[in-house]
Amino acid sequence: MSTLSLYLDKIDSMIKISGLTFDYPGHRALHQVSLEVEAGSVTALVGSNGAGKTTLMRCIAGLETPLAGSISVAGMDVLEQPREVHRIMGYLSDFYGLYQALTVAQCFEYAAAAQGLPAPDIPQAIQTTARQLGLSDRLQQTCDKLSRGLRQRVAIGQAIIHGPKILLLDEPASGLDPEARASLASLFRQLQANGMTLLVSSHILAELDEYSTHMLALREGRVLEYRTLLHNGSQPGLGQSPQRSLRLTLAQPDPRLQAQLAAEPALQVSASDERSAEFNFSGDEHAQAALLARLVSAGLPVCSLADQKENLQQSYLRSVATYENGQNGQNGQTNHQSKAGSAS
Amino acid sequence: MINPEFKRNLWLQFSLHRLIAMPAILGLIFFTLSIAAANLPGGLALDSVALILFAGIVCLWGTRSASNAVIDEIRDKTWDQQRMSALDPWTMTWGKLFGATAFNWYGGIICLAAFAVTAIAGERSMTLSAGLTLVALGILMHAATIALNLHLMRSDIRAVQRGGIAWAVVVIAVLFAPPFRSRLDTTIQWWSTAFSYGPFLLGSMVFLAALAVFAAWRSMNSALQISTMPWAWPLGCCLLAAYLAGFADGVGLLWIGLLLAMAMTYAALFTEENDITLWQRIVARIEAGNWQGFLRSLPIWPSTLLLSCCFALLLLVSNGQTPPFELPPSFAYSPLLAVTLTLMLLRDSCVYLFFAFSNKGKRAGATTILYLAVINGLLPFLARVLGLKGLAIFFMPLHLGSAWTMLGVALLHAVLALGLLNWRWRQRVLKDDTAA
Numbered sequence: 006m007s008t009l010s011l012y013l014d015k016i017d018s019m020i021k022i023s024g025l026t027f028d029y030p031g032h033r034a035l036h037q038v039s040l041e042v043e044a045g046s047v048t049a050l051v052g053s054n055g056a057g058k059t060t061l062m063r064c065i066a067g068l069e070t071p072l073a074g075s076i077s078v079a080g081m082d083v084l085e086q087p088r089e090v091h092r093i094m095g096y097l098s099d100f101y102g103l104y105q106a107l108t109v110a111q112c113f114e115y116a117a118a119a120q121g122l123p124a125p126d127i128p129q130a131i132q133t134t135a136r137q138l139g140l141s142d143r144l145q146q147t148c149d150k151l152s153r154g155l156r157q158r159v160a161i162g163q164a165i166i167h168g169p170k171i172l173l174l175d176e177p178a179s180g181l182d183p184e185a186r187a188s189l190a191s192l193f194r195q196l197q198a199n200g201m202t203l204l205v206s207s208h209i210l211a212e213l214d215e216y217s218t219h220m221l222a223l224r225e226g227r228v229l230e231y232r233t234l235l236h237n238g239s240q241p242g243l244g245q246s247p248q249r250s251l252r253l254t255l256a257q258p259d260p261r262l263q264a265q266l267a268a269e270p271a272l273q274v275s276a277s278d279e280r281s282a283e284f285n286f287s288g289d290e291h292a293q294a295a296l297l298a299r300l301v302s303a304g305l306p307v308c309s310l311a312d313q314k315e316n317l318q319q320s321y322l323r324s325v326a327t328y329e330n331g332q333n334g335q336n337g338q339t340n341h342q343s344k345a346g347s348a349s
Numbered sequence: 350m351i352n353p354e355f356k357r358n359l360w361l362q363f364s365l366h367r368l369i370a371m372p373a374i375l376g377l378i379f380f381t382l383s384i385a386a387a388n389l390p391g392g393l394a395l396d397s398v399a400l401i402l403f404a405g406i407v408c409l410w411g412t413r414s415a416s417n418a419v420i421d422e423i424r425d426k427t428w429d430q431q432r433m434s435a436l437d438p439w440t441m442t443w444g445k446l447f448g449a450t451a452f453n454w455y456g457g458i459i460c461l462a463a464f465a466v467t468a469i470a471g472e473r474s475m476t477l478s479a480g481l482t483l484v485a486l487g488i489l490m491h492a493a494t495i496a497l498n499l500h501l502m503r504s505d506i507r508a509v510q511r512g513g514i515a516w517a518v519v520v521i522a523v524l525f526a527p528p529f530r531s532r533l534d535t536t537i538q539w540w541s542t543a544f545s546y547g548p549f550l551l552g553s554m555v556f557l558a559a560l561a562v563f564a565a566w567r568s569m570n571s572a573l574q575i576s577t578m579p580w581a582w583p584l585g586c587c588l589l590a591a592y593l594a595g596f597a598d599g600v601g602l603l604w605i606g607l608l609l610a611m612a613m614t615y616a617a618l619f620t621e622e623n624d625i626t627l628w629q630r631i632v633a634r635i636e637a638g639n640w641q642g643f644l645r646s647l648p649i650w651p652s653t654l655l656l657s658c659c660f661a662l663l664l665l666v667s668n669g670q671t672p673p674f675e676l677p678p679s680f681a682y683s684p685l686l687a688v689t690l691t692l693m694l695l696r697d698s699c700v701y702l703f704f705a706f707s708n709k710g711k712r713a714g715a716t717t718i719l720y721l722a723v724i725n726g727l728l729p730f731l732a733r734v735l736g737l738k739g740l741a742i743f744f745m746p747l748h749l750g751s752a753w754t755m756l757g758v759a760l761l762h763a764v765l766a767l768g769l770l771n772w773r774w775r776q777r778v779l780k781d782d783t784a785a
Contacts, residue, residue: 028626028629029626030624030625030626030708031625031708031777066433067433067574068429068432068433068574070574070630070646071630072626072629072630072633073630073633073637084576087573087574087575088435088436088437088573088575089435091433091434091435092435094433096429096433098426098429098430100426101426101427101429101430102425102426102427102430103425103427104357104361104425104427105425106360106361107357107360107361111357111360115353115356115357116430116434118350118353118356119353119354119431119434119435119436120434120435121435123350124350163430
């Protein structure tokens with residue numbers, strides 16, 4: 006095992022970005038972006054068109070030079086050592102291309118060799134990648150004969166054939182049918198299980214929701230939010246109770262509901278009225294059962310208490326709403342200040 | 350392990366059909382011509398036919414293939430994949446240079462073999478040197494095409510996107526060929542040493558081919574986002590100046606250097622990426638005290654602009670060298686002419702950047718040429734037509750009799766251009782900060 010491999014197995018942050026600013030002529034695409042992407046995570050990169058997702062990915066991939074800031078991948082400076090970073094990185098561009106006249110096997114062989122995979126390992130890598138992507142029976146077919154979905158799979162195969170430690174995917178599922186999308190999600194989960202760090206951009210948030218562990222929301226070149234997503238299959242940190250969003254509904258309105266919930270230490274109410282309430286609950290299933298028993302014994306006509314899972318779409322929209330409220334607040338404050346200034 | 354880029358190109362270039370077709374067709378041509386030659390009264394020089402076929406297959410078709418080595422990657426959207434590979438620039442350069450043209454070389458070698466056989470059979474001299482010269486010429490044209498395409502790939506010049514560079518290289522080769530043509534028994538005087546024509550031509554071609562391969566490698570570095578110190582472009586300028594000055598036994602070396610450096614500055618200035626974001630990056634590195642980053646971020650044209658200044662100062666100090674061209678009889682030569690020319694180069698660079706920093710920076714080249722033509726040509730002409738000679742001198746300093754006035758006007762032009770550039774910079778940077 007190489008020194009680099011040993012180092013890569015130990016690091017906590019696969020990507021460290023500090024003060025990243027990127028300009029296009031007359032337009033700032035990224036504003037002082039700083040973040041750390043955990044090793045082994047799957048980060049959903051979300052944001053509207055023009056938010057800076059593709060620019061951020063291209064900067065991380067070393068394909069664009071920023072105005073200011075630094076990016077390190079696995080401890081290596083992308084601007085100083087782009088070739089070394091590319092050895093441990095796979096990147097699928099939004100507008101990728103394939104060598105039409107080459108067979109799938111030749112495309113894979115070229116990608117593997119160009120990424121520095123030792124020659125004896127290449128035939129096995131081709132077979133493994135083809136099997137992972139369901140392309141084993143297409144290896145001798147030229148790319149110009151493939152459907153759009155199959156071409157997308159070949160492009161993903163080229164990006165992962167060298168077993169990168171980090172994989173950047175810009176809209177990887179566009180053009181794939183529902184079945185292929187499901188198998189892609191399964192592949193990403195498998196890659197993550199093997200220790201790969203993934204950064205995936207997509208407009209289809211429901212699809213990202215299936216395999217993402219983190220969400221990075223961008224808006225107008227700024228980071229709105231970068232946080233861990235807790236949902237099915239997610240494990241809480243050591244010593245932490247799982248936090249879940251629950252929804253309680255009563256058979257009829259009861260004015261005691263809010264006071265009863267306020268008395269519970271393990272929950273934080275996010276919204277409530279006399280008929281229903283939504284809250285974050287820190288506790289396991291036993292604690293949830295005990296909570297339900299207390300509410301029923303207090304005489305509340307509970308008809309349901311269920312998980313209220315916040316999906317990626319809701320998380321993103323909440324981030325956007327918080328950002329816009331903040332912006333409006335700032336604007337209001339600025340307007341108020343300027344009015345006050347002009348008045349004085 | 351074989352170079353993956355070279356191997357990929359071999360896959361694309363060769364098929365069983367092409368492998369058989371090339372020798373079969375060439376063999377048929379030579380066979381037909383050899384029969385025809387027997388029936389022609391004066392015969393037919395088959396060795397010349399082989400050379401013509403070599404020129405067609407390697408120099409014309411091969412240059413087109415070399416151009417496609419870069420253009421196809423951009424057109425088929427595979428260029429990002431190549432830039433993301435772990436291949437170093439040299440591996441990528443020679444993989445493309447000899448891989449994309451491999452099929453042409455396959456045909457070219459067959460032609461060279463036919464040339465060698467017919468030339469030896471005809472007891473002609475310089476067979477080996479002629480063959481090697483042609484090989485060097487082929488490499489020169491292919492490497493120059495790849496270097497130019499890599500250099501211009503970020504530009505919006507449609508001729509580049511359509512593969513026009515290949516034809517530009519062919520035209521340049523044809524235009525520059527006459528000075529290299531001579532009788533076989535000619536002796537070339539170079540740096541006070543006599544050389545036989547054949548070996549000198551071979552040496553020249555090898556030197557130029559090496560420069561072109563070097564340029565392709567440096568351009569590949571830049572295309573693969575590997576930043577480098579800007580020493581190669583001025584070094585190439587000095588080497589070319591030394592080569593050209595050798596024909597005059599070194600007389601006028603500094604003037605040749607100055608004019609070459611100026612020409613290379615203009616060529617790079619009008620073809621490189623020069624938008625405001627690049628210069629903001631450069632200024633950001635200066636402000637951060639990152640001098641290495643500053644030098645690595647610089648485009649190549651400032652390096653030959655600086656070299657022009659060095660040559661101008663050396664001419665001023667040496668005070669002995671006259672220009673290697675005829676000056677008008679009314680024009681009194683002064684070493685200040687070199688400084689004046691350099692100041693005009695600085696002015697033109699500032700004018701170009703002034704337009705490149707505007708909102709419509711993509712048209713900077715054409716706009717600069719238009720305005721420089723107006724300033725240097727139309728306005729002085731109009732002033733003279735109107736009988737305002739005093740005004741004309743303020744537009745075109747080179748028409749003056751007095752060297753110091755000439756220098757003063759050029760300096761005034763440069764200061765005005767720098768002021769304009771500074772104004773545009775402040776205007777645009779403020780806009781960007783507001784956007785931020």
